[in-house]
Amino acid sequence: MKNNTFEEITGVMDRADTVLILTHVIIDGDAAGTAAALCRVLRARGKTVHIFTGEELPPNLTLLDADCFVRDREDLLDNYDLAVAVDCSDPTRFEKRADLYGRAALHVNIDHHRTNPYYAEYNYVDPDAAAAGEILYEMIRRAGWDIDVKAAEAIYAAIVTDTGEFEYSSTTAKTHRIAADLFDLGIDINEISVAIYQNERKVKLQVHSDILQNMEFLCEDRFVMAHAPKELFAKRGAVIADSDGVIEAIRGIDTVEVACFAKEIAPDEWKLGFRSKYDVDVSALAAEFGGGGHRKAAGGSMLGSIDEVKACLYPKIEAVFREKDGR
Ligand SMILES: [Mn+2]
Numbered sequence: 001m002k003n004n005t006f007e008e009i010t011g012v013m014d015r016a017d018t019v020l021i022l023t024h025v026i027i028d029g030d031a032a033g034t035a036a037a038l039c040r041v042l043r044a045r046g047k048t049v050h051i052f053t054g055e056e057l058p059p060n061l062t063l064l065d066a067d068c069f070v071r072d073r074e075d076l077l078d079n080y081d082l083a084v085a086v087d088c089s090d091p092t093r094f095e096k097r098a099d100l101y102g103r104a105a106l107h108v109n110i111d112h113h114r115t116n117p118y119y120a121e122y123n124y125v126d127p128d129a130a131a132a133g134e135i136l137y138e139m140i141r142r143a144g145w146d147i148d149v150k151a152a153e154a155i156y157a158a159i160v161t162d163t164g165e166f167e168y169s170s171t172t173a174k175t176h177r178i179a180a181d182l183f184d185l186g187i188d189i190n191e192i193s194v195a196i197y198q199n200e201r202k203v204k205l206q207v208h209s210d211i212l213q214n215m216e217f218l219c220e221d222r223f224v225m226a227h228a229p230k231e232l233f234a235k236r237g238a239v240i241a242d243s244d245g246v247i248e249a250i251r252g253i254d255t256v257e258v259a260c261f262a263k264e265i266a267p268d269e270w271k272l273g274f275r276s277k278y279d280v281d282v283s284a285l286a287a288e289f290g291g292g293g294h295r296k297a298a299g300g301s302m303l304g305s306i307d308e309v310k311a312c313l314y315p316k317i318e319a320v321f322r323e324k325d326g327r
Helices: 006-015 029-044 091-103 132-143 149-162 173-184 189-197 202-212 230-236 246-251 282-287 306-324
Strands: 018-023 048-052 082-086 106-111 122-125 216-218 223-228 258-266 269-276 297-303
Touching (some): 006 132, 018 091, 029 149, 223 246, 223 306, 246 269
Parallel strands (some): 223 258
């Protein structure tokens, strides 16, 4: 598993006339921003380029050039010279779009997930990059291709969202240097910040408020858990995504070192998110729930009632802190 060079990859892109860009399902800021930036840059080079998501963009990402995103399959070409996957750790994450990926004549995979199996003919995977957008920026710069202000804003959106506003430990000096370059290209920082972060529906805060009511603390308040049953969303006319951000909020409590948030995605089916503040490796915890992830952010799942989830989880948490304290 070896990276191709930037030159090899931009060379492949330059030889294609038609390009389809795909990314992972449950599209996020990095996926959408990186895709939109690549689309604009390649269109400016005279290529026919489409991004197919198979889902709506979240409302806080609609500032990204909507023309790049194709909604209906009927609006796609029958065949593309090249498919480029961005921010997609695994081809299974194309889900219903796997046929479109497979049908392209050639494939490129640009990503920053450590587990990426190098699934394309041409790959560039850098687990040290804070966002896929960071890799794309460097690649475009190396090629000397033009980045207009809209593309620059899309790359900024990719980076600011995947770094938690430059807060996560994946953020490096390079991340900030790229952000500075994007400022020099004339991005409107207030417009981006308002669109992405000051644009919440009030129901989302109501859902957060509901969830915070059921916080439970363990191990001298070093662990916190909150959960959202299906009916909590139904009662508010909310969607599961309205609970996004709760886990970071509860990790933010001063005494908390590990946080868990459980959401019921189907009856008695819980998706568990874990966050760590210091040195507890929550990916190991997540692995015990059939999942995985990073040291400070991971996830798993479990079937059963919320009481059964807690009965399974709490002794593991107590063991984690017992071991950490050398008891
Ligand atoms: Mn990403």
